[in-house]
Amino acid sequence: xxxxxxxxxxxxxxxxxxxxxxxxxxxxxxxxxxxxxxxxxxxxxxxxxxxxxxxxxxxxxxxxxxxxxxxxxxxxxxxxxxxxxxxxxxxxxxxxxxxxxxxxxxxxxxxxxxxxxxxxxxxxxxxxxxxxxxxxxxxxxxxxxxxxxxxxxxxxxxxxxxxxxxxxxxxxxxxxxxxxxxxxxxxxxxxxxxxxxxxxxxxxxxxxxxxxxxxxxxxxxxxxxxxxxxxxxxxxxxxxxxxxxxxxxxxxxxxxxxxxxxxxxxxxxxxxxxxxxxxxxxxxxxxxxxxxxxxxxxxxxxxxxxxxxxxxxxxxxxxxxxxxxxxxxxxxxxxxxxxxxxxxxxxxxxxxxxxxxxxxxxxxxxxxxxxxxxxxxxxxxxxxxxxxxxxxxxxxxxxxxxxxxxxxxxxxxx
Numbered sequence: 480x481x482x483x484x485x486x487x488x489x490x491x492x493x494x495x496x497x498x499x500x501x502x503x504x505x506x507x508x509x510x511x512x513x514x515x516x517x518x519x520x521x522x523x524x525x526x527x528x529x530x531x532x533x534x535x536x537x538x539x540x541x542x543x544x545x546x547x548x549x550x551x552x553x554x555x556x557x558x559x560x561x562x563x564x565x566x567x568x569x570x571x572x573x574x575x576x577x578x579x580x581x582x583x584x585x586x587x588x589x590x591x592x593x594x595x596x597x598x599x600x601x602x603x604x605x606x607x608x609x610x611x612x613x614x615x616x617x618x619x620x621x622x623x624x625x626x627x628x629x630x631x632x633x634x635x636x637x638x639x640x641x642x643x644x645x646x647x648x649x650x651x652x653x654x655x656x657x658x659x660x661x662x663x664x665x666x667x668x669x670x671x672x673x674x675x676x677x678x679x680x681x682x683x684x685x686x687x688x689x690x691x692x693x694x695x696x697x698x699x700x701x702x703x704x705x706x707x708x709x710x711x712x713x714x715x716x717x718x719x720x721x722x723x724x725x726x727x728x729x730x731x732x733x734x735x736x737x738x739x740x741x742x743x744x745x746x747x748x749x750x751x752x753x754x755x756x757x758x759x760x761x762x763x764x765x766x767x768x769x770x771x772x773x774x775x776x777x778x779x780x781x782x783x784x785x786x787x788x789x790x791x792x793x794x795x796x797x798x799x800x801x802x803x804x805x806x807x808x809x810x811x812x813x814x815x816x817x818x819x820x821x822x823x824x825x826x827x828x829x830x831x832x833x834x835x836x837x838x839x840x841x842x843x844x845x846x847x848x849x850x851x852x853x854x855x856x857x858x859x860x861x862x863x864x865x866x867x868x869x870x871x872x873x874x875x876x877x878x879x880x881x882x883x884x885x886x887x888x889x890x891x892x893x
Contacts, residue, residue, distance in 0.1 A: 507535045507580070508849065513543030515869070516841035519554050523608035524819055524842055526558065526581055528849040530565040530612045531823070531889060535582035536849070542577070549575040553600030553637060557608040560594040560633070563587060564612055586616050590629055596637035599679035601644035605635045606668070606685055611819055614664055615891050617689035628689040639673045639681040640714075640763045640781050645812045647673075647683060648712055648765045653775045653813055660773065662820050663696040664688070673716050673754060675761030675781075694888045698821050698828035700808040701881070704772030706741050709734070711749030711767070713792075717760035722788045723751040726764050729792030734766075737800050742768075764792055766799040774808045805833025806879055818842040818884075822852035825888035831859070834876045840868040843882075853885045 512521040519542055529536040542548050550558070551574065558572040558579065565583035572579065594605050617628030640646035645654070651668050659665055666687040674681020711730065715723040727749040734747055749766070767777040778799025780791045802810040808831050809817065815838035821828040832839075835856065843854045856868060859879045867873075 507537050507582075509537040509539065510845065510848065511540055512538040512579075513540030514841070515844055516837045517544030518542055518838075518841075519545075519551075519604065520607075520815065520838055520841060521845055522550075522554055522579065523557065523604065524845050525849060526561050526579075527608055527611045527819065528846065529581050530561060530567070530583045531615055532850065533583055534849065535580070538579040538581075540577055541579055549577045550579075551600065552596045552598045553604050556594045556596045556600060556637070557605050560592060560605065560609055561612065563592050564609065564616060586618060588618060591632045591634070593634045594636070596679065599638035599641055599674060599676040599681075601641050602635045602637045602639050602674075602681060602683045603645050603647055603650055605633075605637070606650060606683075607816065609633060609685070610666065610687065611823065613666075613685075613687040614690055614695075615889060616687075617691045617891055619891055620691050628691055631687045631689060633685040633687075635683045635685060636679070637674060637681060638676060638679050639670060639683060640761065641676050642781060642783070645816075646763055646765060646779055646781065648714070648763075649777060649779060649812060652710075652712075652765065652767055653777045653810070654816060657700075657773075657775060657809075657813065658817070658820060661696065661698045661700065662824055663693075664690060673714065673756050673761065675716065675756075675759050678759035680756070680758040689891070691891045694890050695820060695824035695886070697824045697826040697886060698817060698830055700774060701829050701831045702772050703774050703776075703806065703808050703831070704770040706745060706768045706770050706803070709742065709745050709747050709766065709768045711747065711765060712752055713749060713762070713764045714752045714754065715762045716754045716756045718762050720751060720753050722762055722782075723753065725788040726762065726782075726792035727751060729789040730764060730766060730796040733793050733796035734800070737796075739800065739803060741803055762788070762791070764795045766795055768799070768803065772808075775813075776802050776808075776810045777812065778802055778810065802833065807831055807833035809833075811836050815839040815842045818854075819846055821854075821882075821884040822846045822850045822886055823889045824884075824886040826886060828884045828886060830882040832880050832882060834878065835868075835880055835882075837875070839882075840875070843868050850887055852887050855883045857881045857883075
């Protein structure tokens with residue numbers, strides 16, 4: 480078995496070989512992207528790791544388990560962004576493609592990049608595919624003249640909150656505080672303008688401070704602690720503020736009627752944010768709880784033509800309550816988004832979670848395959864010591880789990 484030092488040495492070697500002046504012939508890793516969840520997350524994780532580890536990859540059956548398989552505009556835009564970031568050779572990056580070939584050729588030293596879905600394609604998913612790669616996008620430092628790496632700026636255009644992806648407020652209020660504190664990284668998300676389906680036209684500026692000469696810290700989220708506050712934000716864009724009030728009132732009523740012991744004596748602070756946007760209109764709600772140990776747990780919903788504001792507020796509150804009830808340290812959205820960072824970090828990361836989502840099981844499968852990081856999952860209320868992520872006979876929708884990962888300790892170094 481390789482030691483942690485051996486693993487880190489191997490990773491550093493891969494990073495050195497990814498410099499543009501190296502002519503490296505690396506075997507292409509071919510993966511069936513239709514396995515398990517079979518959606519866009521497979522593409523985001525595999526392409527990100529392809530860049531970070533200098534591993535050419537071919538993905539077959541992209542988004543095979545979706546109603547409309549193949550790349551959508553947001554996936555094509557994400558691939559083009561990653562191609563720009565790592566000067567990569569890309570084949571099959573067009574809309575509708577189900578087979579992708581991606582070969583990174585070293586970090587692009589430019590400071591500013593643009594990704595435009597030209598639709599309401601999810602900006603948050605563009606952040607998901609690019610953030611890990613941006614964190615390690617600084618060139619290796621020269622010991623005799625070491626200067627802090629310049630931040631990377633990415634201008635992202637599309638939808639800020641769309642169905643089937645986390646809203647931008649989730650990334651700002653839930654994802655960002657957790658990953659910055661736990662993994663020791665820094666980035667900024669500035670919402671220039673919101674965009675909703677079908678027009679899109681939203682814009683977000685992502686600024687990332689690359690890290691050099693150090694690794695990501697291991698995650699340690701094993702104790703939820705006590706809930707200390709519950710906050711919320713209803714955003715109304717080009718709509719009557721009364722709609723936002725109805726949404727907030729409905730959410731508060733559901734939270735009160737639930738009478739959860741965890742929320743006893745907790746005031747619900749839900750703000751209403753009214754904005755003017757360039758095109759279209761939309762409304763959304765995000766609820767989140769902050770705990771004494773620094774956990775943040777959320778629930779959200781977005782308006783559509785079929786639901787009243789009351790129904791949207793109720794849906795968000797019910798999702799929030801479900802995430803509170805399971806007792807874990809993260810909600811269903813944050814759970815799978817932490818997996819790639821746990822794999823890249825040094826040492827052993829630990830996460831206590833509620834039910835394991837199919838997204839998380841899928842992320843673990845492909846990230847293990849590509850990175851060499853090792854994950855172990857234990858059901859905390861079971862006598863079984865470990866469970867297999869591909870075991871479909873297990874009831875993954877019940878119970879609490881401990882997810883542990885021996886990370887690879889990725890580092891940019893001379």
